[in-house]
Amino acid sequence: MKSQAVRSVAQAFVDLQEQRHSADYDHADAFDAKRLAEALETSKRAIKAIDSNKSDAAMCAFLSLLALKSDWASS
Numbered sequence: 001m002k003s004q005a006v007r008s009v010a011q012a013f014v015d016l017q018e019q020r021h022s023a024d025y026d027h028a029d030a031f032d033a034k035r036l037a038e039a040l041e042t043s044k045r046a047i048k049a050i051d052s053n054k055s056d057a058a059m060c061a062f063l064s065l066l067a068l069k070s071d072w073a074s075s
């Protein structure tokens with residue numbers, strides 16, 4: 001189901017963004033090799049899902065909205 005791919009990519013973005021904020025701002029939070037490897041695997045799965053579903057309208061819409069939000073945030 002293609003919408004499942006969009007959901008999994010969206011969840012990966014949320015999870016990875018939360019980890020990034022934690023790494024940047026929570027100096028008490030520790031990132032060991034296992035946690036970093038898991039984040040890397042999450043990233044790889046998200047990229048694979050994007051590549052496998054890049055012609056899906058829902059995936060294109062999701063990625064477009066991410067790009068637009070990024071553009072609006074920098075304005």
